[in-house]
Amino acid sequence: MRHFQWFAAGPVPAGCDLRRLGWKLLRESEAVPQGEVLPLIAMPARLVLGEWVTLFGAAPARRRRVLVVGVDDALERARLLRLGFGDAIGAQPHLEEVESRALRIEEQIHSLPRHREVGPLRLDLLAREAFVAGRAVGLHPREFALLWRLADNPGETVGSGNLLTDVWRLAFRPETNSLAVHVSRLRSKLRLSGLDGLIETTLEGGYRLATPAVPPPAAATAQFALDGYLRFGEERVR
Secondary structure, X not given: OOEEEEEOOOOOOOOOOHHHHOOEEOOOOOOOOOOOOOOEEEOHHHOOHHHHHHHHOOOHHHXXXXXXXXXXXXXXXXXXXXXXXXXXXXXXXXXXXXXXXXXXXXXXXXXXXXXXXXXXXXXXXXXXXXXEOOEEOOOOHHHHHHHHHHOOOOOOOEOHHHHHHHOOOOOOOOOOOHHHHHHHHHHHHHHHOOOOOOEEEOOOOOEEEOOOOOOOOHHHHHHHHHHHHHHOHHHOOO
């Protein structure tokens, strides 16, 4: 079963309610099924200004999975796409169109890019190597896989269990400390490349990249969010 999330006040409108096509609505407080990408459907006309600004200031990984509904102005939709939102459609979409666009967002997120950049760190999936200022860090395959997994969402914690499943392909926690050893080696190599402290250990016992992906400048984002917010006028719930 596929899942989706709704980001707006009030019930999901019939034209956006993917439950009618067999999807399940997942609340923000519910755990996301492992490995699943949840399209997030947002309707600006039902958001207060603070929520709208929060959505604009979200991490790029979150904005990529947002389908914005209720934007009739073509230029506004184009600007939303340039800001990194997954998609944007008008105020009266057909349910099947919403599903097709949600599935497209899933497909785009699951497709792997060749390169990822986290601050000065550049990851090359084809070479399975990391580079800093054009110089290779010198990673072994599993060290690269570990770093690539952490780079899925820079700044967000990835639990040890998830790393063992995604990188080691293990469904159980082994008796060895292989994960800690690989993290230690990876940290040492990053330190030699001038990136000391890039990998943090969290209180939950997981790991994360300390350098978040760079969002749009705060002032520009807030102004653009305000401009877009005001365009929806009387339909907005205050």
